[in-house]
Amino acid sequence: MKIGLITIHHAYNFGAMLQSFATLKILEDFGHEVEFIDYDNKTFAEERQIFLSCDSVGNFFRNIRALLQFKQLRTRISLYENFYKKFKVSKVKYNHININEVSGYDVIITGSDQTFSLYLTENPIDIRPFFLENIKCSKKISYASSMGEKFHKLTSEDDVWMKKCFADFDHLSVRERGSADYIEKLTGMRPEVVLDPTLLRSAEQWCLDATDTDEVKGDYIAFYTVLSE
Secondary structure: OEEEEEOOOOOOOHHHHHHHHHHHHHHHHOOOEEEEEEEOOHHHHHHOOOOOOOOOHHHHHHHHHHHHOHHHHHHHHHHHHHHHOOOOEEEEEEOOOOHHHOOOOOEEEEOOOOOOOOOOOOOHHHOHHHHOOOOOOOEEEEEEEOOOOOHHHOOHHHHHHHHHHHOOOOEEEEOOHHHHHHHHHHHOOOOEEOOOHHHHOOHHHHHHHOOOOOOOOOOOOOOOOHHHO
């Protein structure tokens, strides 16, 4: 079976890249042919850049900060890109305009990550492709997708549109009870709440894929936050 995964797979964020990789490996372990549908957009691409155009005060100060941290940022990007080489990605690159041209898959899976969070970025158009609207495929599945925390931004028009999209899925699962509650209220269908794919792999499996590094000795606390990446 050939499976296409659509998620936030190319982002300089530990959680995004690890959940993507875990989903890929788990499905391959079941014997399927799997690749990422290479969907990208302007917002995601800009987040991977060190410097942005100085067309706003926010971008200006971000560029100043990036200049001061340039060496660390360049090293960080190199590490992410080296890990990204492990990913199997579609030959065709998609955006919100040509996403409906996706074809050739027996199954398309969206998730995990915040693929159902319409207002994850400032423009819902960035996220709409993850709902698989008008994409032709014999089976559509959501695995551990998240609606995030911005429920207050959803409008009645958003609800009508999402309800239509959800009805076209063959299987729906999410990773939080809040997302399940919202979808159940909207559609009458209760999605299953499942584990993030990173937790479906053993420590031994992760160690096989980890980059070699010096062992940290002694007592220590590992702290990870998106803000300090």
